[in-house]
Amino acid sequence: MDELIGRYLDGLAPEHDDVQAEMAAHADREGFPHVGPAAGGTLRVLARLTDAERVFEFGSGFGYSATWWARGMNAGEVVLTEHDREELDMAYDWLSEADYAPAFDYQVGDALELVGEYEGPFDCVLVDHEKERYVDGFHEVADKVAVGGVVVADNVVQGPADFETLVEYAEGEGVPDDASAATRGIAAYLDAVRAAPDFETTVLPVGSGLTVSVRTGE
Template sequence: MYLTETAQRYLRATGPEHDEIQADMAGVADEEGFPIIGPDAGGLLRTLAAMTRATSVFEFGSGFGYSAYWFLQGMPADGEIVLTEFDTDELTMAEEFFKRAGLTERAHFEDGDAMETINEYDGPFDVVLIDHQKERYADAFNAVREDLRVGSVVVADNLMRGPIDIEDLLAYFESGEALPDNKSMHGVADYVETVRATSGFQTTVVPVGSGLSLTVRVE
C-alpha cells in the first residue's frame, strides 16, 4: 500500500463527493467489477480541467464515461471531450449517463481503437487521459504530443496500482532490476521512461487513486 490507511481516509473525508449520476456509475462499477479512477482522482481531473481552462479533452480509453464526466465538471460550458472505447456496450452506457446529465452535446463518443480515432482529431488538446492497454501508453503519448499546447497536461492512470506491481516497478527504477514477464508493467515502465526523456515536458507521479502520472508541456 503506497498510502497509509489514515492518509486514504483523510483524502476521502476531505475530497469531492459523487453527484447522483456519478453514484450510479460507481454502483455499476461495483456490480461489474469494472475499475474506475474513483472520486479522489476524479477530483484531480476536474481541477486540471479547470486550471488549464480546457475546452478540448481527449481520452484513450473511457469505459462508460466516469472520468470524462469528472473532466466536464471542470471545463467551461463550451468545452468538449472525446471518449474512446472498444466495448460498444460500455460506450452506450456512457451515452445514456451523459444524456441523463444533459452533456451529450459536449461529448464525442467514438467506438473503436483510440489509436486510430486520434488521427481523426487535429487538436490542440488541453488535457489528454491515457487509460487503455498499458503496453500502448507510450504510443498514445507519442501520437498526441505534437497536438499539445504549452501548459497542456497528459494524465496516465494506473502508475502505482492495478495490473502492475509497484514493488517490482520500484526495484526497476531504483536499481535496474529486471521486470517480470508482464506486458502491463513493461508498458508502464516504458511510458514513464518515454515521458521523462521527451524534451519540453515535465512529469510528476501523484499517489492519488491508482497513481496518476501528470506530464505537462512546458516548451
C-alpha cells in the first residue's frame, strides 16, 4: 500500500483503550501480526452497523481483534478460536481485565473444526487463520452468517501473500503455479467471496487490507 496513505489511515485510527494499549505493546515487542487499530476500528464500526450480538473469529491470537469487535457491541458473545493454548490464555487474562459488554467464548483447537460445533447465525466473522485455508473457512461459515451480517478477512493487501502477484491477479492475469501458498490462498479466497451469490464484497486498504463481504440473501 502507498506508504503515505498507510500513515494517514494509521494516524486517523481510533485510540486504544488501556487493555488494547498493553496488547499492542506486547504485539510490537514480539512482532506478533495483529490487525492493528485502523483495521480494528473498522471491525468496531462493522459491529455497530450490524448491531452485532454474535461474532466468530478464525484465528484469535491473544485476543486483540476480539477487543475491537467487543468495543462495538452492547451485549452478546465473541467466539475466539486459537490453536496455540498460550495465546488463548493471554487472551483470557487480558479480556478479563477489561470491562467489555459481550461474553467471550475461548476455544482451543483448529478453527475450521471448531466452527462446525456452532449453529448460526453470526453477525460478524473474522477470517485470520492460515491464508491457504481462508477459502475453507468461508465455505464452512457462509451459511451461518445472518443476512445483513459480514465476513471480514485480514491480510489481503499486506502479510505473507505477495502483493505484486495479487495486483496481477486483480487485473485479470492468473496466479502463477509457483506463487506461494499464501498468495494462492488469498487469490482463492477473493475468487470465492466475489463469486458467492449471496454476498457482496469490497476491499478496504486499512491495516494489512480487509475484505468485507456482506450477506445479502439466503
